[in-house]
Amino acid sequence: MAYRFISAEKAGDVTTLSIARPEKLNAITPNVFAELTDAFDAGLADGTRAFVLTGEGRAFSSGADLMPDGAGYLGLPEDLGAIIDAHYNPFTLKLMSLPVPLVTAINGPAVGAGLSLALAGDIAVMGRGGYLLLAFVNIGLVPDAGSTWLVASSVGRQRAMKMALMGEKVSADDALAMGLIAEVADDDAVLTRAQEIAARLAAGPSKAIGLIRRQINAAVDETLAQSLMTERDNQRACGHSEDFKEAIAAFGEKRKPVFKGR
Structure with a gap:
């Protein structure tokens, strides 16, 4: 599929997806979500074992487009709940349920719903000149696209409240100190670093990695007893995997395992 609002590039087992509306x-917009959804599905069908999500130009994403774009998008509707139900929530859930890891390269400001996409990464790498903003x-609106959960589960109630109620920028260094992101990199090295991490994850036991990401995301809302059961079920699945058998064989043969994601 030819994309108008995003770009997709596969290198080895890693697919890099970029929102491609740098002029805005x-x-x-819903079209961005639709194209990203298609690109994630196409990447998985093509054997992608890790994704990188970023933005073109000087921003990761400024959030929801408030104005018509001349490509069929008429701007935000009067009923904001409808567009959230139809586009924002399904896409956030899709990101969080991916069977392979997602690394985000936050190459500039990540604002509003753009912050949600940025923090949905299992490992988020942020440029020193970027910032996060619950705008x-x-x-006169409330956080959406999962940003409430993503921020509060990372930094706790007080810091989440301050970010949401004050609507102030959070620098890359502060975001790292707060636990919102995993790494800070020089602005011109953000994408390269994110792709390096994604390549390492893609070479790993991706079945286990996919279950780890879901397990940790679920643990935020689970009781200890529920988390123990989730760990048991996932461990059972991994124990039957080819990757685990390969790891055991490699250990016995004193060599590095070669994982195939099965």
Whole structure:
């Protein structure tokens, strides 16, 4: 499929997806969600074992596009709940349920719903010149696209409240200190670093890695007893995998395992 609002590039087992609306700071529309959804599905069908998500130009994403784009998008509707139900929530759930890891390369500002996409990465790498911003309160709205859960589960109630209620920028260094992101890199090295991480994950036991990401995401809301059962079920599945058998064989033969993601 030829894309108009995003770009997709596969190198080895890693697919890099970029929101490609740099003239609008990669503002999000339903068309962006539709093309990203298609690209994730196509990547998985093509054997992708790790994804990188980023934005073209000087921003990761400025969040929802508030204005018509001349390509069929008429701007935000009067009923914001409808567009959230139809596009924002399904896409956030898709990101969180991917069977392979997602690394985000936050190459500039990540604002509003763009912050949600940025923090949905299992490992988020952020450029020193970028910032995160829960901007919703500044226009009389509430956080959406999963940003409430993503921020609160990372930094706790007080810091999440301050971010959401004050609507102030959070620098890359502060985001790292707060636990919102995993790494800070020089602005011109963000994408390269994210792709390096993704390549390492893609070479790993991707079946186990996919279950790990789901397991940790679920643990935020589970009781200890529920988490123990989740761990048991996932461990059972991994114990029957080819990758585990390969790891045992490699250990006995004193060599590095070659994982195939099965």
